Amino acid sequence: MTSDEARELMRSVLHPIAPEADLDEVAEGETIQEALDLDSIDFLQFVTGLAEATGLEMPERDYPQLSTVEGCVRYLTSPH
Amino acid sequence: MGDFTMPSLGADMESGKVTHWLVKPGDEVKRGDIVAVVQTEKSEIEVEIFENGTIDELVVPEGGRVPVGAVLAHITTHAPVKAPGARVSPPVPARETGPREGGRPSRQGREEPTVKPTSVHGALVESPLVRHLAERLGVDLGSLSGSGLGGCVTRADVERAASRSTKREARRERGGRPSSSPFARRLADELGVELARISGTGPAGSVIERDVRRAALAAQPEEHEVKVATAEDRQRAMQRAIGALMARSKREVPHYYLSATIDLSVAASWLEQSNLDRPVSDRLVMATLLFSATARAVKRVPEMNGFYVEGTFTPSEAVHLGVAISQRSGGLIAPAIHDADQLGLAELMARVKDLVIRARSGVLRSSEMSDSTITVTNLGDRGVESVFGVIYPPQVALVGFGRVREQPWAEGGVVSVRPCVVATLSGDHRVSDGMRGGRFLSEIERLLQEPEKL
Numbered sequence: 098m099t100s101d102e103a104r105e106l107m108r109s110v111l112h113p114i115a116p117e118a119d120l121d122e123v124a125e126g127e128t129i130q131e132a133l134d135l136d137s138i139d140f141l142q143f144v145t146g147l148a149e150a151t152g153l154e155m156p157e158r159d160y161p162q163l164s165t166v167e168g169c170v171r172y173l174t175s176p177h
Numbered sequence: 178m179g180d181f182t183m184p185s186l187g188a189d190m191e192s193g194k195v196t197h198w199l200v201k202p203g204d205e206v207k208r209g210d211i212v213a214v215v216q217t218e219k220s221e222i223e224v225e226i227f228e229n230g231t232i233d234e235l236v237v238p239e240g241g242r243v244p245v246g247a248v249l250a251h252i253t254t255h256a257p258v259k260a261p262g263a264r265v266s267p268p269v270p271a272r273e274t275g276p277r278e279g280g281r282p283s284r285q286g287r288e289e290p291t292v293k294p295t296s297v298h299g300a301l302v303e304s305p306l307v308r309h310l311a312e313r314l315g316v317d318l319g320s321l322s323g324s325g326l327g328g329c330v331t332r333a334d335v336e337r338a339a340s341r342s343t344k345r346e347a348r349r350e351r352g353g354r355p356s357s358s359p360f361a362r363r364l365a366d367e368l369g370v371e372l373a374r375i376s377g378t379g380p381a382g383s384v385i386e387r388d389v390r391r392a393a394l395a396a397q398p399e400e401h402e403v404k405v406a407t408a409e410d411r412q413r414a415m416q417r418a419i420g421a422l423m424a425r426s427k428r429e430v431p432h433y434y435l436s437a438t439i440d441l442s443v444a445a446s447w448l449e450q451s452n453l454d455r456p457v458s459d460r461l462v463m464a465t466l467l468f469s470a471t472a473r474a475v476k477r478v479p480e481m482n483g484f485y486v487e488g489t490f491t492p493s494e495a496v497h498l499g500v501a502i503s504q505r506s507g508g509l510i511a512p513a514i515h516d517a518d519q520l521g522l523a524e525l526m527a528r529v530k531d532l533v534i535r536a537r538s539g540v541l542r543s544s545e546m547s548d549s550t551i552t553v554t555n556l557g558d559r560g561v562e563s564v565f566g567v568i569y570p571p572q573v574a575l576v577g578f579g580r581v582r583e584q585p586w587a588e589g590g591v592v593s594v595r596p597c598v599v600a601t602l603s604g605d606h607r608v609s610d611g612m613r614g615g616r617f618l619s620e621i622e623r624l625l626q627e628p629e630k631l
Contacts, residue, residue, distance in 0.1 A: 113534055115505055134505070136558035137462040138533055148457040157452050157460070 098151075103173035107166070110146030114139050120166060128164045153177055179228055181250040183215070183243050186222050186546035188570050189422035192391060193217050194242040195249060204232045206252070211542070213249065218414040219510050220536065224543040230254040244391045246376060314339035333484060333491040357384035364389045415508045423567045430485075430573075431606040434565045437618045439625055441581060442595040447628040464555045465526045467578050467598070467621075469631040471553050472496045472517035474620035480609040481574035481602075481617050482550045490573065490608045499549030499569065500529060502536045510536050511569060513549040522631055557581060563599035573605035574614075576621070 098106075108120050115133055123132040130140050144163060148155040151173065155163070162168045183193050197214040206212055211223045212232075233251040237243055311318050316338045357365075357372055361384050365372045372384060375392045379385035426432075444466050452460045475482045475496055483492040498517035502510050512535075514520070514528050535541055551572055556564040557580035564577035579599040586595040600621055604614045624631065 113538065116537060117505060134503075134559070136503075136555070137464055138529060138558075141457075141460060141462055142530060142533075145457045145460075155457050157449065 098174050100170045100174050103170045104166075106147065106150055106173065107143075107169055110143055110150065114142050114146075123166050125167060126165060129166060129169070130164065147173065179230060179252045179254040180248045181212070181226060181228075181252050183237075183245050183247045183249055184224060184543050184547060185245045186215070186217055186224075186543055187219070187422075188425075189418040190217050190219075190245055191418070192242055192244045193222075195237050195239055196221065198235055198239055200232050200235075200250075202232050202234055206230060206232060214540075215543070217546075218411065218418045219508060220504070220541060222541050222543050222546055226252075228252060228254050244388075333486060333489070336489065337486065358386070361386050361389050365392075412508060419509060422570065426567050426570050430568050430570060432568060433604050433606050433611055433614065434601065435604070435611060435614045435618055436563055436565075436599055436601040437615075437622060438584075438597050438599050439622045440586060440595050441598055441625065444625050444628045445581070445596045459523055459526075461522055461526050463581055463598075464558070464578070465522055465529060466625065466628055466631055467555065467600075468498060468500065468514075468517065468529065468553055469520070469522055469525050470621045470624040471551075471576050472498045472514075472520075473624055473631070474617055475551055475574075476518055477620050478609075478613055478617040480613055481604065483573060484550070484571040485573050485605060485608060486571050493550040495550065497548045497550045499552035499572070500532060501552060501554035501566075502533055504536060510541075511549060511552050511554075512536060512541050512545040515544070515548065551576070553578070557598060563601055565601050566603050568603050568605055573608045574617075575603045577601040577603070 104120065111118055111120060111133070115135060118133040120129075120133075123129055129135065129143070135143065140160075144155055144160065147153070147163070147169070159172070162172050186193065193215040194217075195213055196216050198212070199214070200206060200210075200212045206226050207229045208227055210226050212226045213224045215222050215224050230252040233253055235250050237247070237249045243249070314336070357377065358379070362372060364370075364386060365375075365384075370389055370392045372389075375384050375388050376382070377384035377388050379388070441463070444463065448461060448463060448466065455461070479492040480490070482496055483490060485491075495516055496518040497513040497515050499511040499513050502512065504510055512532055514525065514532065517525060517528075520528065532541075532545070549569070549572060551574050552566070552569050553576045554564055554566050555578045557578050561579055562582075563579040566575040566577045568575045577600070579601075581596050581598045583594050584597050585592050586597065600618055602614045602618055604610075604617075
């Protein structure tokens with residue numbers, strides 16, 4: 098997966114959860130959850146969406162790696 | 178012949194717009210069918226019907242906005258006419274409430290009431306007490322749709338119907354015309370509204386200014402449609418609606434507030450372990466445990482669960498847990514998870530996720546909007562330490578959870594760091610007191626110490 102594809106995937110997963118949220122508004126280093134005002138259920142939905150699209154397991158201990166946009170891109174683009 | 182009316186989809190709703198009809202004249206409908214989509218200030222709601230019958234006429238066209246209680250359609254009902262107490266078959270099926278996915282536990286098996294409901298005129302009546310009350314108040318049980326367990330007619334249903342017919346009676350006695358204030362009459366003239374066709378909400382059913390304005394608004398659906406078209410307008414309308422309800426709550430409900438800090442170390446480690454074995458789609462969050470504990474605890478303290486209507490509190494057998502959900506546009510909505518105390522954690526989690534998505538995309542069902550017997554708000558995810566909420570009338574309690582955070586915890590002479598949450602209760606002093614409220618919070622705490630049993 099390229100990093101553009103990763104961002105596109107994140108965008109499409111995010112849409113039903115937070116229709117008005119804009120991924121580009123999340124500053125570097127900022128957590129997605131705080132920047133886009135996601136609660137714990139929203140964030141779990143987000144991770145679930147990514148996991149289902151990629152077939153990755155994404156255990157809870159990996160959540161910290163998924164907390165920022167860069168982290169997500171890195172996670173999604175690196176081989177597992 | 179029956180009327181299908183604009184339902185009240187929450188105590189803060191004044192009017193609704195029919196955006197789609199899903200039936201047409203001649204269609205057969207049965208209890209629980211979704212027949213129309215109605216837009217309120219808050220969202221689009223799929224409206225269910227509570228009778229079996231045939232649609233005769235659609236009174237309000239698509240796009241029409243009418244006040245709560247206005248007739249939307251005429252229906253020929255299929256309730257057989259028999260003497261009260263006669264065997265009627267088939268019994269009215271239990272009301273379909275939740276999402277229709279498979280895998281949910283059968284409600285029938287678990288909830289069989291101890292007194293077997295008897296059918297009267299096709300309506301399920303829970304107890305002889307209710308029948309006697311109906312007789313005394315002169316209420317025709319067959320004309321009621323029950324709000325109790327499995328569609329049973331409850332005491333509150335009968336009392337509501339009796340007070341409705343008293344109001345109508347009072348109006349009829351004054352020569353078939355509703356009484357009205359001089360100002361309302363003048364206003365009706367100005368706005369070109371026919372007074373006799375308005376149902377009044379003033380004292381003894383009299384028509385007051387608000388009723389006239391509402392009727393005038395209803396008569397001009399197109400104009401109003403333009404008015405609510407922008408998202409900003411809708412948001413303002415919603416804010417107003419919430420504001421009005423909260424103002425009423427603060428005016429009428431003598432709130433008392435309690436809080437308790439609950440140690441979540443057992444729950445947190447159980448959750449972590451349990452999520453290890455679950456695929457991501459089945460994982461749980463702490464909020465689910467908090468909701469489940471609340472729903473189960475309230476069974477032990479029934480004066481927190483039910484409705485306070487016209488001076489009387491009616492406890493609810495079932496626990497329909499209203500969950501406050503941010504609509505992200507700035508609005509707040511608290512749809513119900515039906516029978517939340519009967520659900521396992523995985524099922525409860527699935528229902529919460531489903532509700533959140535539907536609340537945001539704006540498609541909820543009418544029963545979800547009007548049924549909550551107690552509400553829970555979980556503002557902790559937004560970072561606050563504790564939240565003391567405002568009770569949603571006609572409910573009598575609201576539970577709030579703050580942020581789960583680590584803090585020093587002293588126990589048995591030892592200080593350790595544990596994840597904790599502040600649970601709060603806003604209670605209605607007309608129905609309960611701090612003693613009972615405290616019992617409720619400690620029951621929640623107790624249940625959270627045994628997460629595997631939730």
